[in-house]
Structures are given as structure tokens and as C-alpha cells.
Amino acid sequence: MKLMKLTILMATIGLTVAILWQPVAEAVGDPTVHHDLELELFPAQGRLEAVSQLTLPQAGASARLFLSPQARVSEVALNGASLPHNFTGGILDIRLPTEVRGRSVTLAIHYAGRFTDQPPQDPVMTEDPSFGVAAAISEQGTFLSGGSGWYPDPRLGKATWQLSVTAPPGYLAVTAGRLVEQTTTAEYSRSVWEEHIPLTNLTVSAGPYEVRSIQVGEIPVSTYFYPHSQDLAANYLEATREYLELYQELFGTYPFEKFAVVENFFPTGYGFPSWTLLGSRVIRLPFILETSLGHEIAHSWWGNGVRVDIAQGNWSEGLTTYVADYLYLERSSAEQARDYRLRILRDYAALVPPELDFPLARFLRRTDRPSQAVGYGKAAMIFHMLRHKVGEEIFWGGLREMAETRLFDRVNWDDFASLYSRLGDTDLGPFFEQWVRRPGAPILSLEDVQVRRDKDQWHLSGRLSQQEPPFVLQLPLTLETEGESVVQWITLDDHETHFTMTVADAPRRLLVDPDAHLFRRLHPTEIPASVNSIRGSGRLLAVLAEDLPAPTAEAARLILQALRQQDVRIFEEGEVCPEQLVEHDVLFLGLPRRFADPLFDGTELSVDREGFAFAGQRFDGAQAALFAAVTPRDAPDTHWAYFIPNSPESASDAARRIPHYGRDSYLIFDQGENRARGTWDIRESPLIRNFNFLEAAP
Known part of the structure; x- marks a missing residue:
């Protein structure tokens, strides 16, 4: 029997990796379940033995739990007395005594199982390269994903956790939360973790790790790397320090009790609350340290901290892309930031034809490159346009307020609209409506551009048009002249708008939004x-x-x-x-x-x-x-x-x-x-007009 497969994004061996964050969401208002799990790992056999002390806040006539079909349940007990149960097809049904109904109960579930998913040895590029690896226990390492059924789960929404893992000497376990104990003796190793922040599931990694740690303020930061990767530990610790300091300055206090960078025995790029799991080959890729690690740390605030109300679409990937991947380039140079925005537009135009387009309100997760171009790229540009619309102080202040007041709450696009409408004292509902709930992007054209000279001045006129149905847009026209460039912002809220410009120096080139501040669909000649x-x-x-x-x-x-x-x-x-x-x-x-x-x-x-x-x-x-x-x-x-x-x-x-x-x-x-x-330079654009003259007749 196969494990229930978890859809996870994984790197292809030896190649670039796409870091995946999985949104953490729970049913608001549901009572909290508590898992107290005691595991013993037998890596040479691909096996675990476990006892789950599962506390249900309100017992019913029965308990229905999900557990991998690869497990074997030996006993279910309540207060030391065995309970009748049935375990079939991954469903554990437990009949509860009448006297405990409506009360909090703690069930003791004794079970064991073999988890031996094998990553492929010669993978080819795929948009969802999980290859069915949801749970694997081996001497190289252990990976037990939260969706694989490695523990009995009522799936009631939010839960708190305590996890104790016993394994061979030097074989250490890592998961979300705070480290309570980690010891190694000649006979065994023991790792104990607890997490009081409610999570919907728990993923665990374990292996023959060597641990290095530093303190960033009150935050313990650690690397769990294999012995052959210890040369990388110092750089990862220092980079994590810099990212945490940056984001605490931007967003406020770090929401979790630690951050750990953990090495995996197959090429993953996963992000979880308070830790990230990277494959052995992945951690040696330079861009992981320079960009992707920071992206995962930013998710500590956006996605894992302030959580996603998935009913209105997943906003967190776009925001995290904007405050991580994009922001690093912006802080480096304006040119690199412009190139990144332009790459977003090119990806969207090349990968998302109009017939496959969809609104951001329907984006849940990355399933392929087109969905990434919308859910990451377009969403990042929405936050960029919002920043331009409300200004620096309001934009960054709004993110700090959101992180402070909505931590571990579920948040949707409407919440961002309400927040920035209040802070900016203007109704931003229409802005979010057209960019989030409407598919597509404007297609612009520059038309009927004319120039005439009148004595010491040059007069330019023309039309800027967009295809139907129109978007409401504010965008810059840049006129390059023999002297200084002139920028004029115009509003386009219908099919077309006329514009005029008057300058003292001879015009050389007119460009519409040359720095790519507006999200739009590029013309074929611009790609x-x-x-x-x-x-x-x-x-x-x-x-x-x-x-x-x-x-x-x-x-x-x-x-x-x-x-x-x-x-x-x-x-x-x-x-x-x-x-x-x-x-x-x-x-x-x-x-x-x-x-x-x-x-x-x-x-x-x-x-x-x-x-x-x-x-x-x-x-x-x-x-x-x-x-x-x-x-x-x-x-x-x-x-x-x-x-x-x-x-x-x-x-x-x-x-x-x-x-x-x-x-x-x-x-x-x-x-x-x-x-x-x-990338080749573009040859022409319908949003550029060159004026090939030195003088014009008056």
C-alpha cells in the first residue's frame, strides 16, 4: 500500500530549486487539539514505533482519526483501559465510552509503521517534482511530512504539539517549536520539541546531524547539517542573522521561538514554521543563501505568522516575493530592481496566454510556471503598485501593523484593502477589486504622437489607449530631451486619454512607464x-x-x-x-x-x-x-x-x-x-516613440 501522497515542490537533483512554503491555516474558533507524540526511529529498517497521547477537547460518541495505511495499530486506550477500534484504509475509528462524551479526553494510541518512499535517482524537470516522497525513514535521513499520515490526526484544524524522538546515537530530530532536550549517549539520541502555537500539521526531519548555533537577540538560530556540510554552517548562520535583523526592523518581533536551517538527504527546498529543510546539493547553490533563505525567513511573518484566508486566494507568496527576492535587488540598485519587475512582466506575457489567465483571488499554490507567474509575479507587482499609491511610510507602516495585530490570524485581500484604505484615508477597494478579482492585465498602445516647435518651446501631443474592458491606471510618461528628462503622470480610466507636454529642449524619445512600475501585458515585440x-x-x-x-x-x-x-x-x-x-x-x-x-x-x-x-x-x-x-x-x-x-x-x-x-x-x-x-535586447515597442530629427520647423 502506498502512503497518501503530499503535493510538495522539490528541486531536481543538481539544478536550481524552487523554495516552497506551505500555507498554515486553521479553522478559527475551533477548540485546540494537543498531540503528545513519542517516536522511536529504526533507520536501518525504515520503521518507527510510536505512542500518540492525543487530547481531544470535546469527545463525541466516537473519534475518527487519519493514519497512514502503512501503519499498524496495536492498542487504543483511555485511562489505561483498552477501547474497541477499527483501522481500515487509513481511517482509525474509535468508540468512546458514554460517560466521557462532551468532555476533554486523552487517548493513548500505540502504533508502528514502515515508511520507505524513495526519491528518484535521475529525475527530469517537472512542475511538481515531489515524486511521491511523503515519508521516508533511512540511515541517510528521515523525512515525515505533515500530510503523510505518520501520526493519528483528527484533522480538526489547529493543534499544539509535543514530540519526543528516540533514535540511534547521533541521529537527531528537528521540527517546529522550541527545543526542550537534545542529547546523545552511547546507546541512543533523544530530541524533544514542543510547539504552543497552533499548527494544522507537523513535519519532522531527522538524521546524523552536527548542530551549530548562535543567538540573534533572544532567537536561537541553528544549522542541522551533515558532517560533510559543516563548511557551510557559519555562512548560513550569519546570513540568517542578517535576514532576521532586516525583517525585525521592517515588520517587528520575530513570531517564533527559533529558526533552524536543516539539511535533507534528498533535494528539497521546503519552508515550515520556524525552520527550513534544504537538500544536500541545494544548500551549496549560491542563490539559496543569497535569496531563497531570506524568502523562507520572510514567510515567518507572511504565511506562517500572519496566515492566509485561502477563501480569497493566497496573497502570501506575492508579498513574500516582494519583500524578499525583489527587495534585495532594490536595495542593491535601481537598475536591478527595474530588471526584476520587467522579468515579471515577461514571464506573465510568455507563460500566461489570455485563455489561461485567472484572477489572483483564485490562486492557492504554485502548480506550474503559469500559476507562479500570476500568484508570485503578478501579486508582487500588486504590492509594488500599492506602495507607489500610498507612499513609503504608509506601506511599510501598514505591514508592521498587520504583523503586530493579526499574528496567527487568517487574513485575506479585503483585510489589506481595509487596512490601507484606513491608513491612506482613501477607498482602495476598487484598486484591489480590479487587480485581485479580475483576471488579465491592461494592454497599452501609444498612438498619434505629434511634435511641433513654437519659437523656444516644443509641443508634444498624442493618445494613450488600452484594450477593452478598461482598467483604471496611473502611469508615467517619460520624455527624454536634449536636456533633462521630463516625467508626467497621467490617469487612464477609459479606452483612451489624450495628453500634451511642453518642453524647452528638443525631444528625443517618448516612453510609457519605462521603469515597469505598472503591471501590464507586454506586446509581442516587447518580449x-x-x-x-x-x-x-x-x-x-x-x-x-x-x-x-x-x-x-x-x-x-x-x-x-x-x-x-x-x-x-x-x-x-x-x-x-x-x-x-x-x-x-x-x-x-x-x-x-x-x-x-x-x-x-x-x-x-x-x-x-x-x-x-x-x-x-x-x-x-x-x-x-x-x-x-x-x-x-x-x-x-x-x-x-x-x-x-x-x-x-x-x-x-x-x-x-x-x-x-x-x-x-x-x-x-x-x-x-x-x-x-x-537575454536579447528588444528591437521595438509600441510604447516608445523615437524622434529622429535635430530641428523641427516652427
């Missing part, structure tokens, strides 16, 4: 061809180049699976003609003889029989592979991509890596490492 252009295409064809050797061609097909385009038909190069490709996006496997010109058009790329070159650097080795996506000049509404590996081995390796570089136009891999990446 450089990229990995995401191919991943998100609904009209993709694949063409197998004639000169690609058969073993390499077979391995190269893996890229279609990695990009979730495995159902796309593959044509032989000789089977297609140019007319068939005009209306399609195309992925070429190998360099085609007849369709190679777009690849070389202004890209600094060249390909021959020995390998390929980019910007003057040659890549002739068998371990090299090239991916490049371009927009053909003769078909500007399409994207063509070329996957050119030098061997079957490089094809297989690069295919697994490429999906993790979704925003890049070109990628070069060699010896298992990324050697070059980047």
Missing part, C-alpha cells in the same frame, strides 16, 4: 525570445535537424519533456517547408540546414561541425551544448529556438538544466556548468 517563450507556447512544432547524429538526437528529445512540451509532434527537417513554420513557434533539435539564418542574425553565434562559438569563444568539447531562442525577422510574432548539443551526454545534461533558466534567451553549458547566459 525577447526565451526559454519561457518555448515552454509557454501553445503552437509549438519540433524539427529534428538532418545532420544531428541519431544517439544525440534521441537524447535531445528529452528537452521537450523537460519543457512540458512532450506531446509536441517532431518532424524531420526534410518533412517541413518554410510555409509550414510561419504561424508556429519552432524548437529545432540540432542545427537545420535550411532554417538556420535567424539563429545567426545579430546574435554573435556561429555553428560548424566541430562545435559552436559565442562572442569569440569556442565550445568544441563533447560536453558542450547550446540553447538559443530568437525572433525571426520574417515572422515577428513567432519564436524559434535551437538546441544544439555536441554529444548525447551533453544533450541529456543540458535538457535537464535549461528549464531553470526560463527568462534567458541564450544558454551555453560545458562540463556540466553554465558558461554563458543572457
